[in-house]
Amino acid sequence: MNFKETVTLAVTGASGSGYFLHLLETLLKNDCQIYLLLSDAAKIVLKTECDEDWPEDLGALNDALRQKFSVSKDQLIILGKKDWFSVVASGSSSPSKMIICPCSCGTLASIAAGLSNNLIERAADVVIKERGQLIIMPRETPFSTIHLQNMLTLSKLGVTIMPLAPGFYHKPKTIDEIQLFMVARVLDHLKIKHEISHRWCE
Numbered sequence: 494m495n496f497k498e499t500v501t502l503a504v505t506g507a508s509g510s511g512y513f514l515h516l517l518e519t520l521l522k523n524d525c526q527i528y529l530l531l532s533d534a535a536k537i538v539l540k541t542e543c544d545e546d547w548p549e550d551l552g553a554l555n556d557a558l559r560q561k562f563s564v565s566k567d568q569l570i571i572l573g574k575k576d577w578f579s580v581v582a583s584g585s586s587s588p589s590k591m592i593i594c595p596c597s598c599g600t601l602a603s604i605a606a607g608l609s610n611n612l613i614e615r616a617a618d619v620v621i622k623e624r625g626q627l628i629i630m631p632r633e634t635p636f637s638t639i640h641l642q643n644m645l646t647l648s649k650l651g652v653t654i655m656p657l658a659p660g661f662y663h664k665p666k667t668i669d670e671i672q673l674f675m676v677a678r679v680l681d682h683l684k685i686k687h688e689i690s691h692r693w694c695e
């Protein structure tokens with residue numbers, strides 16, 4: 494199958510797992526191929542906030558999510574945190590587009606410092622060094638000066654900082670509509686056409 498885009502999607506342990514679930518589903522529905530990376534903390538938050546209790550075993554997790562979203566093994570590939578030989582770990586093979594949704598302040602700090610201690614941090618480091626498109630969606634409130642400085646560091650490197658701060662001018666009636674507002678903004682930035690109505694004056 495020819496995919497519209499290949500995107501690395503990472504989810505970390507910040508609040509807002511529902512945004513991630515909508516984003517993953519929307520990208521898959523829009524014929525994107527996804528390399529999916531989950532931190533350990535992300536799995537805890539997914540269980541806490543969305544009652545999503547996913548298998549620990551990577552093979553079982555791949556099977557479960559492909560079944561959940563009705564996609565092939567070519568379209569959704571879930572990688573382990575130490576999969577150093579995967580495509581996202583090297584500039585010679587990595588997709589040029591990556592999203593971290595939601596992004597914890599811990600992962601934000603590690604990326605700003607260039608630590609590359611797990612596959613999420615390494616994949617982000619690769620996209621930055623290869624001058625690809627990295628969208629980071631942090632969630633915390635309030636932001637400390639440390640968080641803001643880390644965001645500034647990354648923004649100066651060309652990273653898009655898109656905080657999970659949805660608008661309300663489309664008069665959302667449900668949590669899903671609020672979350673889809675942010676999903677639409679991501680797809681706009683990736684230049685993927687979508688049917689989620691949210692634009693100013695629409």
Ligand SMILES: Cc1cc2nc3c(=O)[nH]c(=O)nc-3n(C[C@H](O)[C@H](O)[C@H](O)COP(=O)(O)O)c2cc1C
Nearest residue numbers: 505506507508532534535541597598599600632633
């Ligand atoms: C339910 C829950 C909600 C959390 N919400 C946030 C949050 O909104 N922002 C944040 O930066 N960390 C949050 N944390 C803390 C992170 O999960 C923690 O710092 C973790 O070490 C992040 O690891 P990771 O970046 O590898 O996912 C939350 C933790 C839990 C259990």
